[in-house]
Amino acid sequence: MSISPPRYTATSRVRRGRPYRMLTMFSHEFRRRWGLATAFILVLAYLALIITVAIPVLLAPPGGASLSDFRGLYGSPIWPLLTLLIAAAAGAGSLADDLGSRAITLYLSRPILLLDYLSAKAASVALWVALVAVGPGLVSVLIIYLLGAVPAATAFAAALAFLAVGLASTIFFTGLSLAFSAATSKSLYAGAGIFGVTLSLTGGVAAVTAVSSNPTIRYLDPLTDIQSVAGAAFQSGGVPATDPSLSAILLVAVGLVLGVGAWLRLERVEVVGE
Amino acid sequence: MNGIVDAQAVTKQYGEVLGLNRFTATFGPGITGLVGPNGAGKSTLFRLLAGQLRVDAGTLSVLGRPASTEGPFRRRIGYCPESPALYDWMTGEEFVRTLLQLDGFARDEAAARAATAINTVGLMEARRRRLRTYSKGMRQRIKLAQSLAHDPELILLDEPLNGVDPVGRVHFLSVIRTLARAGRHVIVSSHILYELERLTDHVVLISNGRALAQGNLHQIRGLIDARPHTIELSTPDPRGVARALSTLDHVVAIDFPSPGRLTVRSRAPDAFYQSLPELVVREHLPVTGVYSSDDNLDAVFRYLTE
Amino acid sequence: MSVAQTLTVARMSLKGGLRGFRLLGLGALAAVPSAVVAALAASGAGPSTLANSTESLFLSLTLPVVILLLTLVLFVAQFRTEIEDDTLAYLLARSVPRTEIAVGKYFGALGAALAFSLPATFIPLAVAGAAGAPAPLAAVILSLGTMAFLATMTFGAAYCFLGLITRSALLIGLLVGFLWEELVPLLPGYAPRLTIVFYLRNLAALLVPTGPLSGFSTPYSLPTVIAVPVAVAIVFLGLTAGVFRSREVPPGRTTA
The missing domain is CATH 3.40.50.300 (P-loop containing nucleotide triphosphate hydrolases)
Known part of the structure; x- marks a missing residue:
């Protein structure tokens, strides 16, 4: 009990800016996703994918390894599965968990814009996805270069190619994860959605293209798009299933549109207390 | 059982x-x-x-x-x-x-x-x-x-x-x-x-x-009541207020924890809360705040666990 | 075991599984194979190609993606959602034994999952038939139905158990479903026998003499390829009931 009259004193008004607040949210979200499951996926991804990249390059005759030998990563069935797994692990709960626990009201009761909140979450998901979509490729290039298996120019070109393909994939999978995560308050449903959409498109398009002469359908499969972009980036030759430029634009554009979709969805969310 | x-x-x-x-x-x-x-x-x-x-x-x-x-x-x-x-x-x-x-x-x-x-x-x-x-x-x-x-x-x-x-x-x-x-x-x-x-x-x-x-x-x-009840007062004149409160029979101790504050321990909290406004008015005591930390359950538990 | 109480729990789980956003999402997922067959028909596939593609689609999409994800969502949620939402306390406060709760939840989820996985299996056949594909052999229908049923039952039991024991059920479920069940069958030697998909594919090969479903050579008899998934399901259901009986339910995240 207090019957003391209130006294007001000037408190410090020094506040850090938006970048600081976004960085705080980003770092909190990134650390929150760190756990046994994500660690396991990362270890598995780096072991399996480095071996996948390194073997064709190291088995090439001395001095004969070229940029196209690095492409093995994107042809392997492990890469898409691991990328999807990390997208589900880091992305499915990124917004859904906050919606489910109503923590989003705590964030948005602060002087934080919805756009800042979503950007911080997107950055965290993107970094996690990039750790699998880009990281193993770059580490492989570094190892192979340090072993002296390829000249610096080839290694540099391979690193750029991994960055380009990895970034396009990262944008796509980040957008997909955010869209599903914003659509539900249960990360379980969001994770299943991420897998369901990607693999349904892949399986469905594969079945249809086996009997159809219409090549446009292939653009619907994100994994085919990634392979086409990879084919061009690594100069592997052959006829790509889709136009690599168009596929790259599609991956980035769809990822961004899905991200905007997540933003629109969050704008309409009313978190009702119990 | x-x-x-x-x-x-x-x-x-x-x-x-x-x-x-x-x-x-x-x-x-x-x-x-x-x-x-x-x-x-x-x-x-x-x-x-x-x-x-x-x-x-x-x-x-x-x-x-x-x-x-x-x-x-x-x-x-x-x-x-x-x-x-x-x-x-x-x-x-x-x-x-x-x-x-x-x-x-x-x-x-x-x-x-x-x-x-x-x-x-x-x-x-x-x-x-x-x-x-x-x-x-x-x-x-x-x-x-x-x-x-x-x-x-x-x-x-x-x-x-x-x-x-x-x-x-x-x-x-x-x-x-x-x-x-x-x-x-x-x-x-x-x-x-x-x-x-x-x-x-x-x-x-x-x-x-x-x-x-x-x-x-x-x-x-x-x-609980058998134990002294603690009341904290804020005042610009702690010594003057303490002098006035010390005349109350049930007040057993007065401390000065910080400048502008004093802590009173009373064996009869009800009587204390009745006497305080009267005393403040009569003696023109400059009391600006009364805090009774004992009003909450935590204080009860502190008594019982002390 | 009280059948009435088990059925009440099962009914609760069934109704809980078939509602709201989940119903729409899972319905959309279950509709994917039919949509693909419709797309195949629209792209001018001939009758026999359409029939073969529909059968192949079950092995490439319906079984490894659609049924797997349906069961993952519905069975993991049985315990995980209740633990996270702190609603399990209501069930445990009643006089229904925990074994009945575990069994009831499993069969309720099985009913809900079959309500999606069986249509996801059979409607594509109907779509293909409507588009002019020859009627499938009875063996094909029997084989697809049995595979869908066994897959739902077995993966469901495993996911139910995962949902009870770990907060990372989604990830472990995805790892098991998509890394183990997809990649291990590609390995040489005895490794594929450690997957459920191996037995399901062999079941199809044993039942169907020709066509895409017959393309696997099997070392086992029909009873064996059915018994293994059933045994796995029973083991996981037993584990779920056993763990649930010994499990405590501490005050949840919503309790101060």
Whole structure:
């Protein structure tokens, strides 16, 4: 009990800016996703994918390894599965968990814009996805270069190619994860959605293209798009299933549109207390 | 061991966290209040009584049987958990009826009992609405309905008044009293002592997983009142105010913890609060604030644990 | 075991599984194979190609993606959602034994999952038939139905168990479903026998003499390829009931 009259004193008004607040949210979200499951996926991804990249390059005759030998990563069935797994692990709960626990009201009761909140979450998901979509490729290039298996120019070109393909994939999978995560308050449903959409498109398009002469359908499969972009980036030759430029634009554009979709969805969310 | 609930040195740990620490208490017939601050172990005790946790050490009996007994024995106990969570996709009626069917009641009887229980808690109009649309107070009511619908002998109510509006509280307390009059035993928890004072004289005080005191509330209050009551005053003239207060018989000590503050210990807090305004006016004392940290339950527990 | 109480729990789980956003999402997922067959028909596939593609689609999409995800969502949620939402306390406070709760939840989820997985299996056949594909052999229908049923039952039991024991059920479920069940069958030697998909594919090969479903050589008899998934399901259901019986339910995140 207090019957003391209130006294007001000037408190410090020094506040850090938006970048600081976004960085705080980003770092909190990134650390929150760190756990046994994500660690396991990362270890598995780096072991399996480095071996996948390194073997064709190291088995090439001395001095004969070229940029196209690095492409093995994107042809392997492990890469898409691991990328999807990390997208589900880091992305499915990124917004859904906050919606489910109503923590989003705590964030948005602060002087934080919805756009800042979503950007911080997107950055965290993107970094996690990039750790699998880009990281193993770059580490492989570094190892192979340090072993002296390829000249610096080839290694540099391979690193750029991994960055380009990895970034396009990262944008796509980040957008997909955010869209599903914003659509539900249960990360379980969001994770299943991420897998369901990607693999349904892949399986469905594969079945249809086996009997159809219409090549446009292939653009619907994100994994085919990634392979086409990879084919061009690594100069592997052959006829790509889709136009690599168009596929790259599609991956980035769809990822961004899905991200905007997540933003629109969050704008309409009313978190009702119990 | 002849109470409705007998706990002897009950210990419950969650990993390294001690939920209950050699908790010993007997809960008699009628209504018993379980009072303690947040994190004291009230919900842990209820979950043990409801058979959802197992004791790590000690013995805990409910209605003469070990608390962990499964099966038909559970019909003798009604449990209203603290959590506001419900099966949000069900209607209120469906929720209570389904839980009754789980107790083995045939569908028709379950429906009739559900209707009676829902009527008792005053939710008849909302019974066909989805639980997700219920307010916090309505959630508490439907939780109470499911806990009493099967006519149990012992009803465990974990913080049932949380989120209930003042009118709802009166209704809630009246339902609990009616249950007790009908021969039911009720254990009801709260962290607010005065809430339970309106309901029962029998309380068990719990803090840090231990039973600090149990019995008649007035006896416990007497125990508390036997200890000096601490009141803190803020004033620009602590020495002048202290001089004036020292004339009061029941003031046993005055300290000066910081500039502009003084702490008074009184053996008769009621008399102190009566004398203070009079003294302030008569002596023109510049008192700018009165703080009684002893008004909250924490202070009670500090007295009992000191 | 009280059948009435088990059925009440099963009914709760079934109704809980077939509602709201989940119903729409899972319905959309279950509709994917039919949509693909419709797309195949629209792209001018001939009758026999359409029939063969529909059968192949079951092995490439319906079984490894659609049924797997359906069961993952529905069975993991049985315990995980209740633990996270702190609603399990209501069930445990009643006089229904825990074994009945575990079994009831499993069969309720099985009913809900079959309500999606069987249509996801059979409607594509109907779509293909409507588009002019020859009627499938009875053996094909029997084989697809049995595979869908066994897959739902077995993966469901494993996911139910995962949902009970770990907060990372989604990830472990995805790892098991998509890394183990997809990649291990590609390995040489005895490794594929450690997957459920191996037995399901062999079941199809044993039942169907020709066509895409017959393309696996099997070392086992029909009873064996049925018994293994059933045994795995029973083991996981037993584990779920056993763990649930010994499990405590501490105050949840919503309890102070």
